[in-house]
Amino acid sequence: MDNKDIGLEPFAAWIEALMRDRGYDIDSPRGGGKSKLAEDAGVHRAAVTRLLHRQSMPDLDTMRGLARALQVPVREVLIRSGKLTADDLPLATEYSSQNEDSRRRMTADEAADALGIPADRRAMFLRIAAQFALEDTDDSAGGRRATG
Numbered sequence: 001m002d003n004k005d006i007g008l009e010p011f012a013a014w015i016e017a018l019m020r021d022r023g024y025d026i027d028s029p030r031g032g033g034k035s036k037l038a039e040d041a042g043v044h045r046a047a048v049t050r051l052l053h054r055q056s057m058p059d060l061d062t063m064r065g066l067a068r069a070l071q072v073p074v075r076e077v078l079i080r081s082g083k084l085t086a087d088d089l090p091l092a093t094e095y096s097s098q099n100e101d102s103r104r105r106m107t108a109d110e111a112a113d114a115l116g117i118p119a120d121r122r123a124m125f126l127r128i129a130a131q132f133a134l135e136d137t138d139d140s141a142g143g144r145r146a147t148g
Contacts, residue, residue, distance in 0.1 A: 007082030012054050014080055018070045026052065041065030057081060108133075 016026060025031025034052065038045040043058075043065045050056045058066065063081060067074040075091075078084045106114070108129040117125045 007080075008054055008057055011057065011081045012051050015051060015066065015070070018072065022070055037066070037069055040069035042068075057083075 019026050019033060019037060024033035024037050026033035034048045035045050038048045041048075041062070043062045047058055047062045048066075051058055051062075058081075060083075063077045063083075064074055067077040075089045078089060079086055108126050111129065112122050112125050115125075
């Protein structure tokens with residue numbers, strides 16, 4: 001087996017385990033698991049077969065489809081494939097107030113700051129954000145915030 005993908009063996013083994021866990025029959029000759037996964041993932045059966053036979057690493061579109069069908073985050077698929085690292089795809093950080101015990105929603109002003117909304121577009125951003133708020137209340141941190 002001559003392949004250039006160093007992570008192909010562990011990645012394929014992980015995909016196989018996920019397939020079994022999700023009920024795809026890949027162990028019996030006519031179980032139909034590969035075809036069913038290919039159908040659920042919207043990819044060619046040959047791509048699934050090549051992966052399971054450790055012949056080639058799937059392309060990005062195939063990885064997206066596999067992630068969807070196997071119900072795992074695309075991020076995890078890309079990292080486990082060795083195509084990207086956890087540093088390449090950092091997790092989104094959750095916003096929290098300075099006091100971890102008193103979590104609250106981010107105000108529209110704070111969101112504008114966090115997103116780097118320029119001053120000349122800030123008022124428009126705040127008006128649009130206010131349309132999505134369930135209930136507006138005055139916030140002591142400055143600005144309006146959604147409660148709900």
